[in-house]
Amino acid sequence: MNWKSFLLGAGVGIAGGYLLKETLDTKTLHSPEKVLHAVKNSFKKEGPIDGSWIGMVPESYEVYPVKTKVYRGGISRRQDGELQQYEFVADSTNGTVLNIQKIS
Known part of the structure; x- marks a missing residue:
């Protein structure tokens, strides 16, 4: 040799x-299931949840000047007999929740 x-x-x-x-x-990328599980656990600390969902394909997300790929998802729960729905955006590379917004 x-x-x-x-x-x-x-x-x-x-x-x-x-x-x-x-x-x-x-x-x-973080698994979307793991991201959803973490968000659900955070919401469960304040009470039971009725349902949840998450998009399985990362989307482009830009908050000037930061560009990243994110998962979008949602949580629904009842509080005082009223249905409340929340939408969240989580970074797909580290699972950090970037935004949560109440939609109803």
């Missing part, structure tokens, strides 16, 4: 592994 070939192969392997790691770190 030639040392030059060995070192070239090792260098290519190390560079390829580093590039793959960087790509996976920036492209990794």
